[in-house]
Amino acid sequence: MSMADDTTAHVEGEPRFDGTPKAVWPLYEVFVRGKRGLNHVHVGSLHAPDDTMALHNARNLYTRRNEGVSIWVVRGDAITASSPDEKDPFFAPSGDKVYRHPTFYDIPDNVPHL
């Protein structure tokens, strides 16, 4: 049975399914924690109609061989990214602050534990 024929299930006030959606499922980005103690890492993306299905699809697609103990799925349009170009001046403020690195400091070799 097609949902397109299922007019009886429709409840007043809910969006009616009009039978011609060809709706594109939203894109979800998938993050997997490989094992306890590690961060979640981005592994790829998938499409799903809702969050629950996205989680199930992510389980089936990205953890078929025990690759994870925890999965996050995030709708792509909910992610705010730094900029369209990953080589832009957004990160320039950290570029000229070499003194933030331990190697900036000159310490004699014979001083221990530094």
Added chain:
Amino acid sequence: MTVTEDQGPDVAALEADFDRTVAAEGRVEPRDWMPEGYRKTLIRQIAQHAHSEIIGMQPEGNWILRAPSLRRKAILLAKVQDEAGHGLYLYSATETLGVDRGELTEKLIDSKQKYSSIFNYPTLTFADIGVIGWLVDGAAIVNQVPLCRSSYGPYARAMVRICKEESFHQRQGFELLRALMAGTDAQREMVQDAVDRWWWPSLMMFGPADGDSPNTQQSMAWRIKRHTNDELRQRYVDMTVPQAEALGVTLPDPELRWNEEREAHDFGDIDWDEFMQVVKGAGPCNAQRLANRRAAHENGQWVRDAATAYAAKQAVKKVTAA
């Protein structure tokens, strides 16, 4: 206002920056500027690869119901599921280039994009399942391992995942064939027959000879491809010959022999007419593969629609409950 001001950012400078990144073995990420040709080449190549994984489920799926044991059935199911997964990793990579995977599926079933010709050959016996794992997946591994270092980040990362899983595919195939070779004469003949049918098509998987592969040079300059078709084909032949010996089968090429001088195997000429025929759609199974893919896509529409409708209803319920 001058014309140059109208063009926005300086394309020549962007391209020079892109070329420098690629030449220095840097990775290109989705939102970086890239030449239009690079983007188009990647979309074509990755989509073709994705389609191959998806169509590749059919020749093997053909034997799931007839696998000779529960063990073999479970293995084959897992393998076919992997192929689906590989297709999805790759469609995911294409989407970072600004195309929609639904659109790619439409292009596949409308024959506007291609998939690997190898999947247009039929799987006539269960030995074909072993030979596909050994030879076809073996060739795929040789093709794909260098792609793990492809210049486009999402493609390279998808290939890393895929290559890890292909190793299981090849080994299960070889093990299956070893089991058959340890069986009856009839079983050994079945293996040899499958090898005879798949050997030449597997060599064709590397694509046209270097002289007839117009895209190779640009793809190598862009570090999308790392080796020419003929280099990879040679590597595959050299790797496979000792495996065939270990298995006790004969590769169907009377000209196949070790060349001391080249320190590589010489092998016979590939029937490029057959290759072109199959590429153009006249292979034994082209029509069937596409018809099945179209039917699966169209018959699955109501499932996708139902899931969409359910999601919409649940979303409304959440809002009204809140």
